[in-house]
Amino acid sequence: MNQIIDKVLFSEKVAKFVVDAPRIAKSRKPGHFVILRVDEKGERIPLTIAGADPVKGTIDLVVQKMGVSSTKLFDLNVGDFILDLVGPLGKATHIHNTGTILACGGGVGVAPMLPIVEAFKKAGNRVISILAARNKELIILEDEIRKWSDEVIIMTDDGSYGTKGLVTTGAEMVIQREKVNECIAIGPAVMMKFTSLLTKKYEIPTQASLNAIMVDGTGMCGACRVSVGGRTLFTCIDGPEFDAHQIDFNELIVRLGGYAAEEKLANERFLSSN
Amino acid sequence: MSTNKEYLQTERDKEWRAELRKKMPAKDRTAKVRTRMPELDPFVRIQYQDREVNTGLTGQQAQVEASRCLDCINPTCIDGCPVSINIPKFVKYIELGNFLEAAKTLKETSALPAVCGRVCPQEKQCEATCFYTVKLKKDPVAIGHLERFAADYERESGSMSVPEVAPANGKKVAAIGSGPASLSFAGDMVKFGYDVTVFEALHEIGGVLKYGIPEFRLPNKIVDVELDNLQKMGVKFVRNFIVGKTASFEDLKSEGFEAFFVASGAGLPRFMNIPGENYNGILSSNEYLTRVNLMNAASEQFDTPVIKGKNVAVIGGGNTAMDSVRTAKRLGAERAMIIYRRSREEMPARVEEVHHAEEEGIEFMNLANPIEYFADEKGMVNRMRIQRMTLGEPDSSGRRRPIVLEGSEYDIPVDLVIVAVGVSPNPLIPSEVKELKVSKWGTIEVNEETMQSSIPELFAGGDIVRGGATVILAMGDGRKAAASMDQYLQEKMKK
Numbered sequence: 001m002n003q004i005i006d007k008v009l010f011s012e013k014v015a016k017f018v019v020d021a022p023r024i025a026k027s028r029k030p031g032h033f034v035i036l037r038v039d040e041k042g043e044r045i046p047l048t049i050a051g052a053d054p055v056k057g058t059i060d061l062v063v064q065k066m067g068v069s070s071t072k073l074f075d076l077n078v079g080d081f082i083l084d085l086v087g088p089l090g091k092a093t094h095i096h097n098t099g100t101i102l103a104c105g106g107g108v109g110v111a112p113m114l115p116i117v118e119a120f121k122k123a124g125n126r127v128i129s130i131l132a133a134r135n136k137e138l139i140i141l142e143d144e145i146r147k148w149s150d151e152v153i154i155m156t157d158d159g160s161y162g163t164k165g166l167v168t169t170g171a172e173m174v175i176q177r178e179k180v181n182e183c184i185a186i187g188p189a190v191m192m193k194f195t196s197l198l199t200k201k202y203e204i205p206t207q208a209s210l211n212a213i214m215v216d217g218t219g220m221c222g223a224c225r226v227s228v229g230g231r232t233l234f235t236c237i238d239g240p241e242f243d244a245h246q247i248d249f250n251e252l253i254v255r256l257g258g259y260a261a262e263e264k265l266a267n268e269r270f271l272s273s274n
Numbered sequence: 275m276s277t278n279k280e281y282l283q284t285e286r287d288k289e290w291r292a293e294l295r296k297k298m299p300a301k302d303r304t305a306k307v308r309t310r311m312p313e314l315d316p317f318v319r320i321q322y323q324d325r326e327v328n329t330g331l332t333g334q335q336a337q338v339e340a341s342r343c344l345d346c347i348n349p350t351c352i353d354g355c356p357v358s359i360n361i362p363k364f365v366k367y368i369e370l371g372n373f374l375e376a377a378k379t380l381k382e383t384s385a386l387p388a389v390c391g392r393v394c395p396q397e398k399q400c401e402a403t404c405f406y407t408v409k410l411k412k413d414p415v416a417i418g419h420l421e422r423f424a425a426d427y428e429r430e431s432g433s434m435s436v437p438e439v440a441p442a443n444g445k446k447v448a449a450i451g452s453g454p455a456s457l458s459f460a461g462d463m464v465k466f467g468y469d470v471t472v473f474e475a476l477h478e479i480g481g482v483l484k485y486g487i488p489e490f491r492l493p494n495k496i497v498d499v500e501l502d503n504l505q506k507m508g509v510k511f512v513r514n515f516i517v518g519k520t521a522s523f524e525d526l527k528s529e530g531f532e533a534f535f536v537a538s539g540a541g542l543p544r545f546m547n548i549p550g551e552n553y554n555g556i557l558s559s560n561e562y563l564t565r566v567n568l569m570n571a572a573s574e575q576f577d578t579p580v581i582k583g584k585n586v587a588v589i590g591g592g593n594t595a596m597d598s599v600r601t602a603k604r605l606g607a608e609r610a611m612i613i614y615r616r617s618r619e620e621m622p623a624r625v626e627e628v629h630h631a632e633e634e635g636i637e638f639m640n641l642a643n644p645i646e647y648f649a650d651e652k653g654m655v656n657r658m659r660i661q662r663m664t665l666g667e668p669d670s671s672g673r674r675r676p677i678v679l680e681g682s683e684y685d686i687p688v689d690l691v692i693v694a695v696g697v698s699p700n701p702l703i704p705s706e707v708k709e710l711k712v713s714k715w716g717t718i719e720v721n722e723e724t725m726q727s728s729i730p731e732l733f734a735g736g737d738i739v740r741g742g743a744t745v746i747l748a749m750g751d752g753r754k755a756a757a758s759m760d761q762y763l764q765e766k767m768k769k
Contacts, residue, residue: 023520037477043569043577044477068577084477086514215569215578218475218516219700220485220541221561225552232545232552237701251552254653258554262579269574 002082005058010140013065014108015074016050022057024049024087030095030115031209031241034061034087035217038072042083045069046214048112048186048240049088050141062111062140067263068270089217090240093207097124099181102174102204103149104130104167104195106187110141112209113186114148121148128153128180130170132191136161167191168198175202182206185244189256193249200245208244210235213258223258227251282349285363294366295345304406308413309339316633323572323604324489327630328392328422333373336423340369343415346405351417354403356750357384357458361400361417368420377428378435380421385461386454386500386749388429389483391422392492394746395624429499436506440467445763446530448473450517450703453481454745455537455736457500458752460509466760471510471531478568479511481539482745485568486560488597490604491627494567518706523732533731533763535755536718537748540737541700545693546589550647555581555655559590559598559694566601583690585609587658589644590694591621593744596628598692599636607690610636615643615663615676641665643676645683647691658688699738707732717741724758725751733759 006018024034033048051060065074076082093116101120105113110131121127127148132155133139139154139161146152153170154162163170167187174180175198183206185195192208199206212224212235224235229246233239285291312329313319319327331339343365351361360379367376380387396418401407404414428434445468449456452474460470478484483497505511517526523534543558545551562580565571571580586602588595591614603610612631614621617640621628632638641663648657662682665674699716711719711728718727718734725733735751737743 023515027520027522027525041570041576072577084514086475086477086516086520088519089516215561215564216476216485216541218541218702220539220543221564222543222545222558223561225545227552232547234542237542251653255552255554257652259579259581262581266577266579270577 002085004076004078004080004082007076007078010062011137013074014138014140015063016111017061017063017073017076018058019061019082019085020057021059021085024085025052025057025059026054028052028059028088029092030119031090031093031112032088033090033112033217033240034059034085035089035214036073036082036086037084038069038076039083042072043069044084044215044217045073046089046211046217046236048209048211050111050114052115060111062108064108068266071270086217089236091238093119093184093241095119095123100126100128100179102128102130102171102180102183104132104171104183104185104187104191105145106132106167106191107134107138108140109187109191109209110145113184114141114144116184116186117145118148126150128174130155130167130174131162132156132167132170132187134158166194168194171195171198175199175204180204183244184209189249189253192244193253196244196247196249206244207241208247209241210239210247210252212236212240212252213256226255282352282360285360286345286347290370291345291363291366294370298341300344303342303344304410304412306338306342308342308416309335309419311416311419313630316635319490320603320634322490323566323601324493326493327490330426331419331423333371333427336368336373336420337371339416340365340420342406343369344405350403350405350408351400351415354399354401356399356746357753359383359400359421364424365415365417365420368424373424373427374431374433374435376424380424381435381437383753384749385458385504385752386745387421388425388496388500389454389492390746390749391418391420391425392496393487394418395744397625399746429496434499434503436503437461437465439465439507442469443467445469445532446471447533447535447759447763448517448526448531449535449537451475451481451536451538451736451738452479452511453537453539453736453748454483455748455752456481456535457504458749459535459537459735459756460752461504461507462753462756463760464504464507464509466756468760469510470508471512473512473515473517475514475516476568477513479513485564486594486597488563488567488601490600491597516702518703523707533733533759535752535759536703536727536732536734536738537736537752538700538703538738540697540740540742542698543693544696544698546644546695548645548647550649550655551693553647553649553655554653555583555649555689556647556691556693559588559594559692560697562598562692563594563601566605572605580605581690582606583688585686585688586690586692587611587613587644587686587688588692588694589613590696591616591623592694592696593623593627595694596623596631598694600631600634602690602692603634603636611639612636613639613642613644613660615641616673617641617665620673641676643678644691655688655691657685658691659683659685697737697742699741703738715741723754724762725755726758726762730762
């Protein structure tokens with residue numbers, strides 16, 4: 001179990017891993033995540049599941065090299081084992097037939113969005129997907145998203161691919177053009193914040209999938225707490241998806257930096273030891 | 275659990291016990307004073323996160339202490355033990371100098387003697403019902419210290435006895451969670467001949483014994499030895515597995531599991547819902563202790579970070595609060611403070627822990643309650659507002675109710691706040707099993723005698739039923755559940 005069956009490089013810093021995890025592959029649903037630990041000294045980190053093959057018994061995980069733990073994972077190769085892997089965790093996305101879905105994915109957020117887009121399409125919705133990233137190199141899973149979308153809009157900050165501009169530019173264009181019944185937003189917290197502000201203006205129900213700091217992922221530690229509609233909820237067991245219009249994104253962004261100082265030190269130590 | 279009076283009597287009537295009683299007149303026994311547990315110097319121990327405070331009795335000290343026990347005809351001490359250890363029998367084996375037999379006696383009914391000898395609140399249990407306490411109004415026999423001694427002696431002797439198990443009956447049962455309730459359940463079920471699998475969500479077996487209780491109070495290697503013992507008896511452990519998520523109860527039933535014991539714990543930390551509580555640097559005791567104990571965050575060799583505060587406030591007066599504040603002290607806090615809304619008398623923590631905390635220079639701000647937190651421009655907590663309290667009439671818990679003293683607010687600087695005001699039941703299992711009856715607090719409802727839930731093949735115990743109790747009460751639940759599950763499965767077989 002937990003062996004890496006395949007590794008696909010999307011860019012210098014982003015890779016997809018296909019991991020042997022038959023139980024999780026069978027029981028996971030769109031929106032679920034896993035917690036993993038690369039080695040004996042590693043952290044427990046949450047990662048949303050990007051796909052699964054219940055027949056082969058594998059799940060897909062997409063990781064972007066950022067700090068110590070994501071780099072350790074990124075550096076694993078086919079044949080290696082992830083020491084600990086547990087899941088599926090969190091609540092599954094509420095999939096239903098509502099009409100037109102606008103799916104906004106930023107950066108590696110496109111990975112967890114893929115199974116959600118697929119499920120909404122299979123449920124009979126019209127799906128319009130917007131993939132946004134800083135540049136062309138960071139646009140991932142375009143073909144896979146296309147397979148389950150009626151339309152795909154690419155947005156890049158530098159205009160190196162698709163249309164130049166932010167995800168919100170593309171989203172607003174669609175909203176003004178046609179009736180959108182529901183929106184989903186997955187990506188960096190700032191991207192989700194502005195997508196949410198936009199859809200709030202147009203009163204389009206929106207779900208955002210959060211990637212908070214977690215330790216256990218089962219409700220035990222409370223590190224992932226988030227204010228939703230004035231109530232404190234836990235991302236791990238109440239989420240990871242919440243009504244975006246109710247999320248206190250400013251607090252979320254501050255909380256994501258809760259261990260910034262410690263993480264910076266750890267990263268320096270890690271880099272100097274390698 | 276009712277103790278078997280006949281068995282106790284037969285054991286007491288054995289020749290060696292009778293002779294031992296005659297060896298020393300009762301008045302000589304009662305004239306002795308209770309042996310003190312040797313401890314590491316407070317100034318030394320606060321520099322180490324992983325050095326045990328209590329260093330343990332020597333063989334000689336243990337024998338002297340054991341000789342205080344009068345080997346009563348009616349051993350009321352046992353009534354105070356949730357797992358019904360035959361206390362006089364093990365204590366008398368210590369007096370006799372047969373320490374290995376003492377350890378064996380503990381293991382007749384307890385799956386975790388070295389753990390219980392360290393973390394049980396004996397002053398509220400066996401030692402509270404000891405003849406010395408009740409009738410003589412003297413310090414009780416140090417049953418807890420003796421239990422620890424016997425278990426430690428056996429472990430260090432290298433000749434650990436593995437309790438006998440009945441021939442395998444081929445029936446598969448599961449325990450969910452691997453804390454004290456489950457381990458106690460698993461120990462008994464495997465003795466009855468069942469094929470027992472313990473499923474744990476985390477990457478380590480032991481539950482609160484591993485992620486919660488710090489090394490200076492309960493070293494992990496001691497827990498590991500007890501786990502190893504269970505494994506030798508045939509218990510199987512599966513880590514990284516969440517029953518209800520990784521696989522459903524139905525999946526497990528189709529794999530042959532006939533009954534389940536749910537002991538998933540009170541793993542949902544409570545917060546106070548006061549302004550500023552979500553600032554960085556304010557965390558649950560569960561998070562803080564898990565980072566340090568399970569993830570080794572205090573060591574630079576490990577990747578998990580932990581905030582090492584200089585001015586640390588821990589909110590609460592229970593064992594978890596004491597564990598957190600003493601951990602903070604060991605990680606370099608200049609001020610490590612307990613902020614508790616009642617007074618010292620009402621503190622739920624073990625007396626010994628409060629005493630140790632005081633020795634270590636922990637500040638106690640009692641009759642004080644936080645009402646708001648403030649942060650710097652980066653959102654990191656830097657100040658808290660506290661309100662003074664006074665005590666009124668006793669409330670439903672029998673403790674005097676804290677009342678706010680209006681206009682008594684004051685601020686103190688803090689850079690780390692650990693909230694240890696209790697836990698709620700973990701909602702994972704109740705939310706996955708719709709037909710399971712739960713209380714309005716989210717605890718699983720069970721028949722108190724049998725620990726059976728509204729679903730016949732599902733039993734439950736420990737904090738998921740009690741909502742936050744002690745290791746030993748959880749272990750008691752595990753034993754009760756094992757006995758009644760065994761009966762349930764045997765009856766089912768007859769049908």
